[in-house]
Amino acid sequence: MHLDSLIRRYWRPLRVFLASTFPGLTEEQAEGLLQDFAEDKLLKAGWLQRADRERGLFRQFLKRSLRNFVLDRLSRVEVKNAPVSLEELDGELVEAGSEAGSEEFDLEWARVVLAETLRRMEADCMDPAAYQPRRSQTWELFRLRLVEPLFQNAAQTPYERLIARFGLKSPLEASNMLLSAKRIFKGHLVQVIREYTEQDDAAAEEIRRLEEFLARLAKRSRTDAPPG
Amino acid sequence: MAEFNSATALSVSGPGPLAELLAAGEPPAGLWRPEEMAAIFRHQMAAAVLGDLGGATAPAGQPPAERGVPEAQAARCESYADLLRHPNPPARLLELVKEFAKANADHPENGLPKEIAAVLYYGCIAAALVRLKARISKLSDADLRRGLGWAVEQPWVDEETRQLLGRALVGITRAGARDGSGL
Numbered sequence: 001m002h003l004d005s006l007i008r009r010y011w012r013p014l015r016v017f018l019a020s021t022f023p024g025l026t027e028e029q030a031e032g033l034l035q036d037f038a039e040d041k042l043l044k045a046g047w048l049q050r051a052d053r054e055r056g057l058f059r060q061f062l063k064r065s066l067r068n069f070v071l072d073r074l075s076r077v078e079v080k081n082a083p084v085s086l087e088e089l090d091g092e093l094v095e096a097g098s099e100a101g102s103e104e105f106d107l108e109w110a111r112v113v114l115a116e117t118l119r120r121m122e123a124d125c126m127d128p129a130a131y132q133p134r135r136s137q138t139w140e141l142f143r144l145r146l147v148e149p150l151f152q153n154a155a156q157t158p159y160e161r162l163i164a165r166f167g168l169k170s171p172l173e174a175s176n177m178l179l180s181a182k183r184i185f186k187g188h189l190v191q192v193i194r195e196y197t198e199q200d201d202a203a204a205e206e207i208r209r210l211e212e213f214l215a216r217l218a219k220r221s222r223t224d225a226p227p228g
Numbered sequence: 229m230a231e232f233n234s235a236t237a238l239s240v241s242g243p244g245p246l247a248e249l250l251a252a253g254e255p256p257a258g259l260w261r262p263e264e265m266a267a268i269f270r271h272q273m274a275a276a277v278l279g280d281l282g283g284a285t286a287p288a289g290q291p292p293a294e295r296g297v298p299e300a301q302a303a304r305c306e307s308y309a310d311l312l313r314h315p316n317p318p319a320r321l322l323e324l325v326k327e328f329a330k331a332n333a334d335h336p337e338n339g340l341p342k343e344i345a346a347v348l349y350y351g352c353i354a355a356a357l358v359r360l361k362a363r364i365s366k367l368s369d370a371d372l373r374r375g376l377g378w379a380v381e382q383p384w385v386d387e388e389t390r391q392l393l394g395r396a397l398v399g400i401t402r403a404g405a406r407d408g409s410g411l
Contacts, residue, residue: 110246111238118234143232146252150245151237159264163271170275171268172332175339178259186253207250214247221242 006196007038010062010112017063017105022070037069057206058196063105107217110210113192118147120188134177137166142181260341266384272344273309273386281324299324308348312355313388319356323364326352343382350379351389354396369404373397 007014011034018030025033041047047065125139141162148154157165159174168174194203238246260268299318305311311321326349333345354376356364365372376397380390 107243107246110243110250111241114246114249115235115238118238122234146249147234147237148232150248151241152232156261159260159267159271168271169279171272171344172275172280172340174268174271175259175341179339182252189250189253207253211247211250214243214250217243218247221244 003042004038007042009116010109010196013105013108013112014062014066016108017066017101018070020104021067021101033070033073034066036073037066041065041069057209059106059109059206063102103213103217106210106213110214113189113210116192117185117189120192121185124188125184134166138177138181138184141166141177142185145178145181258341259339265341265343265382268341268344269347269384269386272340272348273312273389274307277305277308277311277321277325280328308351309388312351312392314355315359317355317359319360319362319364322352322356322360326364346375347379347382347385347389347393350375350393350396354379354393357396357399358392369400372400373404376400 014034014037015030018025018034019027022030042065121142122139125135127135144154144157145162149156162168163174166174166177168177189207190200190203193206194200197203197206299305299321303311303314303316303318303321305314305317305321308325311317311325329340329345329349329352332340333342333349353363353365353367353372356362367375376393379385380393380397385393
């Protein structure tokens with residue numbers, strides 16, 4: 001996959017990271033710095049090669065690069081012309097704590113990865129040119145059973161309505177269809193992640209890290225929630 | 229409901245639902261909810277026996293579709309319920325269904341919920357014991373009692389199957405008491 005497409009896809013997490021790490025920047029300044037970062041750093045030959053496994057995860061490398069780029073850019077700007085002083089930004093950085101910015105970036109990243117995975121799964125399953133029996137129903141089942149209850153607060157469609165809707169003849173057939181949907185989802189998830197990790201074992205590791213991160217954040221959200 | 233858009237739906241989601249979706253690609257911890265077991269078991273009992281037997285349990289060299297066909301046709305056993313409620317079920321067909329259920333209980337990734345497969349497995353053994361006075365399992369009396377006892381207690385099992393399982397359990401417990409084994 002081309003790096004520019006990758007950057008476009010993950011533009012939102014980068015913007016979120018910039019906003020939370022440097023809260024003094026206006027939206028316009030942040031957008032300008034991001035444009036410069038993409039053109040001056042990411043799209044320059046050799047940058048991606050440095051984001052190799054020795055330097056840690058691609059996500060971490062991206063965050064570190066962006067943070068350093070912004071600090072460097074601001075330090076080279078004439079103080080009188082600077083959008084905001086470096087001293088002020090440094091103070092804000094410490095105050096805000098880079099961990100919060102990093103978490104917001106990772107959460108946004110996970111959203112993009114999963115949304116892209118679902119988009120591809122739907123396109124794959126609903127593709128009329130690649131006819132496979134029941135493929136479109138497999139997506140429908142996954143959507144009704146998992147995706148809409150999770151993200152649209154929809155009630156989970158009961159088993160009996162599912163088998164009637166899809167004409168499923170036995171629990172084995174129903175379970176196999178749901179298993180098949182989960183396998184298709186996993187296949188696309190690995191593919192989406194592999195586009196930035198580039199290797200299968202690194203993709204598996206990235207999935208594990210995202211799972212750990214989201215589980216930790218979810219647990220903390222439940223703990224922080226006021227008793228209901 | 230409005231058309232689903234993954235980017236919009238996920239853009240405001242908290243970490244909990246995202247974590248659950250990410251875990252969807254992992255091996256199934258349970259495809260269906262526990263409260264759906266009754267519906268799944270009803271569906272299983274109404275399903276065509278020969279539909280499932282045409283699957284992965286056929287031995288090498290034997291066309292899957294031919295397994296159990298003559299027995300099922302002769303006894304007019306179309307569904308699992310027909311088989312387990314038959315006054316004189318074909319022993320061979322009970323054995324084939326028991327093998328199918330065992331294969332699924334041992335390998336939940338095959339698809340059938342393992343609890344459903346387990347009740348089906350003990351149901352076949354019970355039908356052979358109660359209707360045919362035959363034993364189609366090599367399990368010990370103690371293991372059979374444990375298995376039948378577990379199956380009887382599942383709240384989602386229908387009344388007729390529960391009675392069959394219960395009668396087999398009583399029978400095997402009495403037989404054990406008579407010859408002093410396992411008690």
